[in-house]
Amino acid sequence: MSLLKNVRYHFMKDLGAPALMRFSRLKKKKRPTSPNPNFGPALKSTNRLKEIMARHYFLSRYTEGAKPVAWVTSGAPVELLRVFDFYTFYPENHGALCGAKKMGPELCAIAEEHGYHQDLCSYARIDLGHYFSGITPVGKLPKPDLLFASNNICQTVVYWYKALAHYWKVPLVLFDTPYNFSTITEHDISYMVRQFEEMIPLLEQVSGQRFNYKKFQGIISIAKEGSLTWGEVLATMKTQPAPMTIFDAFGHLAPIVSLRGLPVALDYYRILLRELKERIERGVGAIPHERKRLMWDNIPIWYKVRDLSDIFAAQGMNFVTATYTNAWAETIYDLDVNRPFESMAKAYSLVILNKNLTNRLELMERLIKEYRVDGLVIHSARSCKPYSVGQYDLGRILMDRLTVPSVVIEADITDSRVYFEEQTRTRIEAFFEAMES
């Protein structure tokens, strides 16, 4: 790594980027938007969130020669990479962003032209589409020096990162997390801990830095705090009316995914939490007349978040919890600075998508009770088999056990070509009727 480039990176991080963000904020202020009557006042913290994420993407332009870059899957134990000062980039997050900006079909189609089948996960197709075309809404993505994947969310990331390793010609580190068909065992944990030990020399080699145990403990502590605070943020939605909607939370999730283990993420959630608590004190709800409370299952339909939130809010229905947003508050808080490797192995292998469906059912039952949920919206996401297979049964069982009506929306996370407006509308209308009966 070059000293000069490192200085430039830090200059941009501490001075250049904040100045630029301020400038763009001033510019934006000139364009007032008209308030949506279906929603309460917008969260002020959102501006800070935008700044943080824009800065994160912006800084990626200055990483070359300054910082080692790792592309990481959303469920990978990034804390270990932070010890070596990797700049971390999350293709799934980028995929979500492309989806929200309605660029999914374009990027997916490019990957398809290169032989990647339309039936493959669209996050992967977007990422490969970017590889072949360089197209991205954030200007430019940093070239990876290392790929770090964990199959605790799906096997798909493993296939996808294998392709990335081939194209980018960089090493791929896999953190293999045995699936919890029943329970996690001691030998599962030792296997995962041994994998951490085995990957450290490669991380040292790629980053040019030695492993530092004390630093690692510090990072674990920040990640844990970050996750706990994110959990508190989500818990504010237990209040009636909820101070934010889960659609807001989908956006506010970005730092806990991409910047986990860094003080900036923790600081941000403290700011957000403060604002939400103030709202609760003042009785301000995310939607003016919250009549019904809903749960969302699966990854968002990124290109429809705004439309869907509008449709439901117009009926006085607020999404107050989701299995998806909960995933980053579910186990990471269990990290233990005194047993960092073991606790990391445990925390990362016990995430929702690495546990059997009984666990998922129990989690959903708990969330439904704690958040006083009246109805469930299930997104059956074509891209995501581990999240989607079993959802039909989940919906049925929850109806039987808790009399919670549900609707299944057949769609995709970013590829809007498989979203069927009419079908969705009809199903949602039927759901509204069921909710009122």
Next chain:
Amino acid sequence: MTRKEYLMRQKEEKGRKLFGIFPAYYPKEILWAMNVLPVEVWDPPLEVNHANAHLQSYICSVVKLGLELILQGKCKDIDGFLFPHTCDSIQNLASIVSDYLNLDTPCYFFYHPKAPYSAASRRYYLEELKGLVLRLETQLGALDFSTLKQQVKKGHRVAALLKELYRLRACDELTASNTDFYQIIRRGEYLHPDDFLPLLEEFLSISRGHGRKGPSVILSGIVPNPPEILKILDEMGVKVADDDLLNCGRRLLSPESRNEDPFEAMAENYFGMPPCTTKNSSLKARADHLFKKIERSKAKGVIFYMVKFCETELFDVPHLVEELKKRGLATLLIDCEVNQGLSGQLETRVEAFVEMIS
């Protein structure tokens, strides 16, 4: 004797338990040693009906048919299910069956470590084997170590015969048609080795001889189903000289281990198996493996015979196709549902491919 009659006789006359085994890798020797007959569930000949209430339209037909088999009540004589951790869909299917269907049949799971393999993976695999034994023992009684040793040796004999059949076929020294070849080797999906071994020996002895003239291809994918592909190739005088199919060449041709410890020997078998998508083998390892097969058999092209919606396989295809094309080899990609036959359009594509390599 029909398959059903065979299985019932195994139960009644040999006192064997029957286990339904979902794809793909599993330590069959352990089951044999515990007097269990593994009956593999890849592509039961059924129409999918009930499974659609549990599985979305974008789930592969292997998983759908497996569930359908259970939902149609055709697994009543099954004493246990085993789900290896093969892909996301099988993983969740395992959970649906074990968590939601309220079956009385015990379900077992088997996690195999994913490549690249390290010392940790090897140790984990050994522990997984022993862990599986412990779990099975609660239902089946204690495992006898010397029986396991014998069964491991039996497994080697089966693999050795299959390897010989594959070698002869690749070197044009086997007369069997594509259809017959796969019909025979796929009987290992439910025959006990004591019955499968003589069948293989007989097939080997009657099939030795000069293969038929005509171009050769390699078949890559999950399973040679719809079987129509084999028939069309037979009719057009094209030989499947080798395969890279998950349920055939990728898991049946395990290397022989001389290790006296049966667990170590099974681990050596597993880690020595050909590269596979379900084990996370690298693209390079997969391409090299295909090239070796092509070199040995002088095949002129590869047919990627995909199961629709199988992400596991589809991800590797673009790279493999690119590498094959670089070497001037023909490729054909077909993705369809198992058991649904080949449409006229697909048949035409196969014919066009054959013309190209002829």
